[in-house]
Amino acid sequence: MAEKIIVIDEGTTSTRTMLFEADGTPLGSAQREIRQHYPGPGLVEHDAAEIWAATLACTRDMVEQAGGAHQVAAIGITNQRETVVFWDRKTGEPLAPAIVWQDRRTATDCAALKEAGHEAMVQARSGLLLDPYFSGSKIGWALKHWPQLREAGDRLAVGTIESYLVYRLTGGVHVTDASNASRTSLMDINGTSGWDSELCDLLGVPVALLPEITGCTTTVGVTAPALFGSPIPISGMAGDQQAATIGQACLSPGQTKATFGTGAFILSASGTTRPHSENRLLATVLVQEGDMRSYALEGSVFVAGSLIKWLRDGLGLLASASESEGLARSVADNGGVYLVPALTGLGAPHWRPDALAALSGLSFATGKAHVARAALEAQAYQAHDLKSAFAADGVDWAEVRIDGGMAANDWMAQDLADILDLVVERPGFVESTALGAAMLAATGAGLYSDLASAAGTMRGTATRFTPALAAGKRKTRLAGWQSALAKVLG
Numbered sequence: 001m002a003e004k005i006i007v008i009d010e011g012t013t014s015t016r017t018m019l020f021e022a023d024g025t026p027l028g029s030a031q032r033e034i035r036q037h038y039p040g041p042g043l044v045e046h047d048a049a050e051i052w053a054a055t056l057a058c059t060r061d062m063v064e065q066a067g068g069a070h071q072v073a074a075i076g077i078t079n080q081r082e083t084v085v086f087w088d089r090k091t092g093e094p095l096a097p098a099i100v101w102q103d104r105r106t107a108t109d110c111a112a113l114k115e116a117g118h119e120a121m122v123q124a125r126s127g128l129l130l131d132p133y134f135s136g137s138k139i140g141w142a143l144k145h146w147p148q149l150r151e152a153g154d155r156l157a158v159g160t161i162e163s164y165l166v167y168r169l170t171g172g173v174h175v176t177d178a179s180n181a182s183r184t185s186l187m188d189i190n191g192t193s194g195w196d197s198e199l200c201d202l203l204g205v206p207v208a209l210l211p212e213i214t215g216c217t218t219t220v221g222v223t224a225p226a227l228f229g230s231p232i233p234i235s236g237m238a239g240d241q242q243a244a245t246i247g248q249a250c251l252s253p254g255q256t257k258a259t260f261g262t263g264a265f266i267l268s269a270s271g272t273t274r275p276h277s278e279n280r281l282l283a284t285v286l287v288q289e290g291d292m293r294s295y296a297l298e299g300s301v302f303v304a305g306s307l308i309k310w311l312r313d314g315l316g317l318l319a320s321a322s323e324s325e326g327l328a329r330s331v332a333d334n335g336g337v338y339l340v341p342a343l344t345g346l347g348a349p350h351w352r353p354d355a356l357a358a359l360s361g362l363s364f365a366t367g368k369a370h371v372a373r374a375a376l377e378a379q380a381y382q383a384h385d386l387k388s389a390f391a392a393d394g395v396d397w398a399e400v401r402i403d404g405g406m407a408a409n410d411w412m413a414q415d416l417a418d419i420l421d422l423v424v425e426r427p428g429f430v431e432s433t434a435l436g437a438a439m440l441a442a443t444g445a446g447l448y449s450d451l452a453s454a455a456g457t458m459r460g461t462a463t464r465f466t467p468a469l470a471a472g473k474r475k476t477r478l479a480g481w482q483s484a485l486a487k488v489l490g
Helices: 048-066 107-115 119-126 135-145 147-155 161-170 197-203 240-247 305-314 323-329 368-392 410-420 432-444 451-458 471-489
Strands: 004-010 014-020 026-033 072-079 084-088 156-160 175-177 212-214 233-239 256-260 264-271 282-289 292-301 338-340 358-360 399-403 423-427 462-465
Touching: 004 048, 004 161, 004 432, 014 048, 014 432, 026 048, 048 072, 048 161, 072 161, 072 240, 072 432, 084 135, 084 147, 084 161, 107 119, 107 135, 119 197, 135 147, 135 197, 147 156, 156 161, 161 175, 161 233, 175 233, 233 240, 233 432, 240 256, 240 264, 240 282, 240 292, 240 432, 240 451, 256 368, 256 432, 264 282, 264 368, 292 368, 305 368, 323 368, 323 410, 338 368, 338 471, 358 471, 368 410, 368 471, 399 410, 410 423, 410 462, 410 471, 432 451
Parallel strands: 004 072, 072 233, 175 212, 256 399, 399 423
Antiparallel strands: 004 014, 014 026, 084 156, 256 264, 264 292, 282 292, 338 358, 423 462
């Protein structure tokens, strides 16, 4: 019996495919970078054809490493959320650029809808706020401004990244999973509802363009035989942050994970009860097994690892991202320097798409080590802002499980523990997003009876970081951050 699992992890800056044993042991990976296109201020686009080509090449590498398609029990898919693809139903080819989650082109549209009093209804049904981050307003904008989409008529299909990949892999199955659908602002997340006609009308999105919503551990189809030699079931899907939460085995109410990748995303599991926030956090579908939905409360930070990449590529302050840790350790403190990383606005709990980044507290004594340290410290400060909002909503964290590329930085992990005044736990295998998708696919393929069983077996060991900062220093540092943040918020 085939027991290997292949996971397609389609991120914002790269596509990666990983091969796992059924017990969660990683066996290999293949990765290709994805170019980001910036056609104007606040605009971020991808070429979906490039994403498909990279996905196909990487997946073929892992099928070969597995010993052939007959050795693979299932494929799982996890993806950058909110990014929208527009394609031709007949050919599968994209008809327009993919609009990336970071894109802010609909900020004015969202502000107008908010001013007109629609946000309360949107939040009640979708769990989300009116912000250009989410998919719905992007789709409405594209239909209004890109004539080739209107001209395509009933040939036009729309979906988030996992929906597009399933369509290409299967040769025509048009589905999305409930976790990704819950990030569009077009889905009623209460109970077992689907696309909401009033939300779709509000954002200018015809329901007929959208995929069918399925569970996250559902076998939605099989790959076209010509792709990998023989068909492989696609049996698990979730958005990247939900997949990371699952990979960290945060399934019980109150368990919390924080992923530090391009952005930073903190989710606390809520069980089968949909959470409601009074502090501008998001309610989202964590996972759907069969018809049973579980939820999470989420705080989204737009700039995390992309800040270090900007220091490296945009400003030339770093030779490599890993250099930031040594620089942070080389100085005794931040020297009064604070970096508010609002390079694409500010996410939760502020939701200010108009905010601009700021570097403050500079003097002739400031060196690049202070700037690098301020960039890493900003991750803990942003997490602390979210911790306060979660606590105000009645969800106080007992500990935090971290993952993502930045989580490998020991200095940052310890700084999180110090500023949050909590134990921070980091798994030995930090690619929790891919591991979570493997858990979903293994469950969907019948290798485990349910997701909890898969998570209990497949998650490995972890390292714990305990708070070691004096309370007075923590208070002083947080006060400095609040002062810097206040200037950005105006």
